Amino acid sequence: MHERFRRLRRRFTFCVACLSGVLLITSQCIEAAPPRKKGRNPANRLPDLKDSEDKLKFLEQIRSSFPTVKSRRRSTYGSADLDEQLEKYISRETRTPLAPIVDDATFVRRVYLDVAGRFPTSAEIKQFVSNTAPDKRSVLIDELLETEEFARKLARYWRTVVFSESNANRNSVNPQAFEDWLFEEFHADSGWDRMVGEMVSATPKRKKDTKPQDNGWHQDHGPNNFVLANERKPELIASATARLFMGISIGCAECHDHPFDKWKREQFHEMAAFFSPGRYYMTDQYDPSQKSVVEAKFLLGEKPPKVLKPDQRRVAGAAYLIYNPDNYWFARAFVNRVWNELLGDGFYSVDSLGPDKEVMHQLVVNRLAASFRYEKFKPKWLYRTILNSRAYQRETRTIERTEDLFTAVRPARLRPYEISDNVEQLVGENKGLSSAINRTFEQDPSIPQRDLEGSIQQALLMMNNGTLNNKLINSSLKKQLMKMKDSKALVTEAFVSVLAREPTAEELSRYEQHIKTSSKRNEAVDDILWVLVNSSEFITKR
Amino acid sequence: MNNNLLHVNLNAGGEITRRNLLRLAGGGFASLAGAGFLKSLGVNAEELKRQGRSCIMVFLNGAPSQMETWDPKPGHENGGPTKAIQTAIPGVEFAEYWPKLAKLAGEFSVIRSMKGKEAAHERGRFHLRTGHRLLGPTRFPHFGSLVAHKLGDPESDIPNFVSLGNTVSSGFLGVEVAPFIVNQAGQLPANVKAMQTGARQQRRMELLSLQDQDLVAAGAKRIAHEHQELYRKASKLMTSLRLKAFTLAGESDKTKQSYGGHAFGKSCLVARRLVEAGVPFVEVQRGGWDMHQNLWQNIPKTAGEVDQGLSALWGDLRDRGLLEKTLVICLGEFGRTPKINQKAPAVGRDHWAKNFNLLIGGSSIQGGVCVGETSSDGLEITDRPVSVEDLFATMCTTMGMDPYEELITPEGRPLQIVSEGFEVSELLT
Numbered sequence: 001m002h003e004r005f006r007r008l009r010r011r012f013t014f015c016v017a018c019l020s021g022v023l024l025i026t027s028q029c030i031e032a033a034p035p036r037k038k039g040r041n042p043a044n045r046l047p048d049l050k051d052s053e054d055k056l057k058f059l060e061q062i063r064s065s066f067p068t069v070k071s072r073r074r075s076t077y078g079s080a081d082l083d084e085q086l087e088k089y090i091s092r093e094t095r096t097p098l099a100p101i102v103d104d105a106t107f108v109r110r111v112y113l114d115v116a117g118r119f120p121t122s123a124e125i126k127q128f129v130s131n132t133a134p135d136k137r138s139v140l141i142d143e144l145l146e147t148e149e150f151a152r153k154l155a156r157y158w159r160t161v162v163f164s165e166s167n168a169n170r171n172s173v174n175p176q177a178f179e180d181w182l183f184e185e186f187h188a189d190s191g192w193d194r195m196v197g198e199m200v201s202a203t204p205k206r207k208k209d210t211k212p213q214d215n216g217w218h219q220d221h222g223p224n225n226f227v228l229a230n231e232r233k234p235e236l237i238a239s240a241t242a243r244l245f246m247g248i249s250i251g252c253a254e255c256h257d258h259p260f261d262k263w264k265r266e267q268f269h270e271m272a273a274f275f276s277p278g279r280y281y282m283t284d285q286y287d288p289s290q291k292s293v294v295e296a297k298f299l300l301g302e303k304p305p306k307v308l309k310p311d312q313r314r315v316a317g318a319a320y321l322i323y324n325p326d327n328y329w330f331a332r333a334f335v336n337r338v339w340n341e342l343l344g345d346g347f348y349s350v351d352s353l354g355p356d357k358e359v360m361h362q363l364v365v366n367r368l369a370a371s372f373r374y375e376k377f378k379p380k381w382l383y384r385t386i387l388n389s390r391a392y393q394r395e396t397r398t399i400e401r402t403e404d405l406f407t408a409v410r411p412a413r414l415r416p417y418e419i420s421d422n423v424e425q426l427v428g429e430n431k432g433l434s435s436a437i438n439r440t441f442e443q444d445p446s447i448p449q450r451d452l453e454g455s456i457q458q459a460l461l462m463m464n465n466g467t468l469n470n471k472l473i474n475s476s477l478k479k480q481l482m483k484m485k486d487s488k489a490l491v492t493e494a495f496v497s498v499l500a501r502e503p504t505a506e507e508l509s510r511y512e513q514h515i516k517t518s519s520k521r522n523e524a525v526d527d528i529l530w531v532l533v534n535s536s537e538f539i540t541k542r
Numbered sequence: 543m544n545n546n547l548l549h550v551n552l553n554a555g556g557e558i559t560r561r562n563l564l565r566l567a568g569g570g571f572a573s574l575a576g577a578g579f580l581k582s583l584g585v586n587a588e589e590l591k592r593q594g595r596s597c598i599m600v601f602l603n604g605a606p607s608q609m610e611t612w613d614p615k616p617g618h619e620n621g622g623p624t625k626a627i628q629t630a631i632p633g634v635e636f637a638e639y640w641p642k643l644a645k646l647a648g649e650f651s652v653i654r655s656m657k658g659k660e661a662a663h664e665r666g667r668f669h670l671r672t673g674h675r676l677l678g679p680t681r682f683p684h685f686g687s688l689v690a691h692k693l694g695d696p697e698s699d700i701p702n703f704v705s706l707g708n709t710v711s712s713g714f715l716g717v718e719v720a721p722f723i724v725n726q727a728g729q730l731p732a733n734v735k736a737m738q739t740g741a742r743q744q745r746r747m748e749l750l751s752l753q754d755q756d757l758v759a760a761g762a763k764r765i766a767h768e769h770q771e772l773y774r775k776a777s778k779l780m781t782s783l784r785l786k787a788f789t790l791a792g793e794s795d796k797t798k799q800s801y802g803g804h805a806f807g808k809s810c811l812v813a814r815r816l817v818e819a820g821v822p823f824v825e826v827q828r829g830g831w832d833m834h835q836n837l838w839q840n841i842p843k844t845a846g847e848v849d850q851g852l853s854a855l856w857g858d859l860r861d862r863g864l865l866e867k868t869l870v871i872c873l874g875e876f877g878r879t880p881k882i883n884q885k886a887p888a889v890g891r892d893h894w895a896k897n898f899n900l901l902i903g904g905s906s907i908q909g910g911v912c913v914g915e916t917s918s919d920g921l922e923i924t925d926r927p928v929s930v931e932d933l934f935a936t937m938c939t940t941m942g943m944d945p946y947e948e949l950i951t952p953e954g955r956p957l958q959i960v961s962e963g964f965e966v967s968e969l970l971t
Binding site: 099251254283286287288289291349395396397398400401408411413436448451453454455456457458459460461463464465466469504506507510511514523527528530531532534535536537540542 | 664720
């Protein structure tokens, strides 16, 4: 272990030198400055990088000299390679058999939830199930990845991820602008590197003579909101950057050395120094009246040239995060999050990775992460690769032991906004109801599915909320069902509309029986709708 | 009136269930039942003793300064401008912001030598509510969930753990004993009125249970079972006669005023009502203690509310004879730096886990004891350090729970409630 560390250290030092070189060389490209004179303190020839356009231009320069992009190497790693490798490693861990591949009806429900963020309509289900083309699953995957719903799903997810731990004043952030910006980026299949680069390097400044709520912090510019959500505080930005974009939890190193990991308090503050608008001071742990200056240094030891101005230093921080080829955490964190969203478990907890030994099937996730990088961090490539794999298309099972991970897909709770969307699909738009659902089902999307739990309040809301229930008994679905004379067809339609699947034979006869034994058909139909909306399946991906 | 009487359930055979009988007994009706009769049911004295025990945890979110609460350092520069006032315990002073509790101090105790390990909020709030540090994938349950698990009636029609404000959850003990979160103290929980009643509601619930069973068959055993459990609990709550304990109905204006009109005071009053109604664990919170800046500007109001609400709660519990079986503990996630920082616009104190203080009383905890001591500059514990684990061992003991009992996690791993701690014996009667 120690030996490995020393080797890594040496490589880090080397790459730091490279990156610093990049910083200076590209600066010459931009300004066409004369060749650098020999001397101990090279002059700062970088442009100021004060506005976001300059920053992006500069990051783009670094990107173009980034080894994996420059080499134009493309990944040949596909879904089949992924499955082969993963199944090999799984068989070494456990004898639990792999779950069978799901049938078409289950697949269509699952893939709509995962890619479009909603249940498929009954027409969409019928069309897919009756289609006989052998490649219909991958065709549907391709179609869904191009929809606006896919981009919206990812944008909403990242909005919640960034804001769920934010205590920023509402007047100084604009989560919707953030979501809309992400939506555009995901829709255009921008690289994840560019999006993060823009978020992390942003330095939103206060507008003079403007109230904060009137775009006083330039919060209407979407990408500014990562920094604003973290209240522009260097410590918060550093902690969120490591947690969200590298999957490493170092926040507690703000006050003392990490209790269970290798991160030292000083390292945390060196990282925070990248995000300081001026000189950065670390407060003494025992005597807060004492402070010492801390120079910026990224987690792998990368040091920016001392001459950099704050805006430039922040861009350098973004570059070290994203374009240091040794920072495998960056690509892997995104891969792990997507995997976690699609299979219900990550290779490790998405935002609290300690030592690397906690990573399950490390070689698989590293390979997938490296390929994601070769594919220029394109989210759609990653989704396509995972969605087409057998690993994703397995039946669900509640996984109890770590060794059994990925032998099946873990059933997952839907996100609050997905539940409210599905409810609105049934009863029509309603702001009050929607916000009640979002509030009551609120969850931090970085918490692993296995640790999420429901609450009595959620049950009470679905059972008894007046608006929901009144709208349900007056819904167009209800009217449609009431027109159906054949009970079998009625129950089938209710299932497809509410749960996005057909009932089993047993379910069919159970509800037919209920209709038959009820004194009023009207009441029986209300009961069926109530039961289906309250069922665990209504809020679960299976 | 004893609300325990309201929820006597009969089992399928028409007999009073054992748990409920014990509740009856714990509620002061032991003499009616007769000890011999209880013995015949296999009830031992130990079990009898812990029946009816409750705990109210008052959590000061953000971590209060020990020097501005119950361990002031007047005369030392680290003490800042805070003055000290004499308490009912001879030789023990509180900070000036706590006049009401100072008068009552002879009835509960202070620990001034708490020794923590976590100085980040999230980790500290977890440590001080569970007795375990946040480590690895296993989530240890909140102490309240443990109490609900050990002392709560699993068939209760009202949650065994209520928290007025968001808190740490039940970890591997599951939703069965998860905290029921109330966001607005004094109001009924939302959506408790059923849409349908009687036979039709029952029929719906039966169909729902079968429907959830279908998801079990589809491989989602855990989610579906949990769902069924939550709906069962929700249904019981909807018809519970004890629902009114969540409100302030029937409380006199005088009582309400004594607790204070603020949210914290209301929470304390609701906590008393819930405990009175037989809820074994209630958490109450007051935030705003993370005073890196403006400490002396903010402390009078923040401390004033807690001083008022907590002292009213204490007096009320005492007057109603509930103190002997109710543990009350008031604490935050850690302490604050004895040295004052230089933050603008006005100074404050930063995070500090090396030493902090708390109040503990009721149940079998002695009154008037001051455990431990810190140096005059506040930087060191000079006498009798108490670890978080020691505190939890003490809490377990006074609640009639074995601190060294092993719990089995769902992965089959045995975990001791307290693994490296010993009860603070000088606190126990």
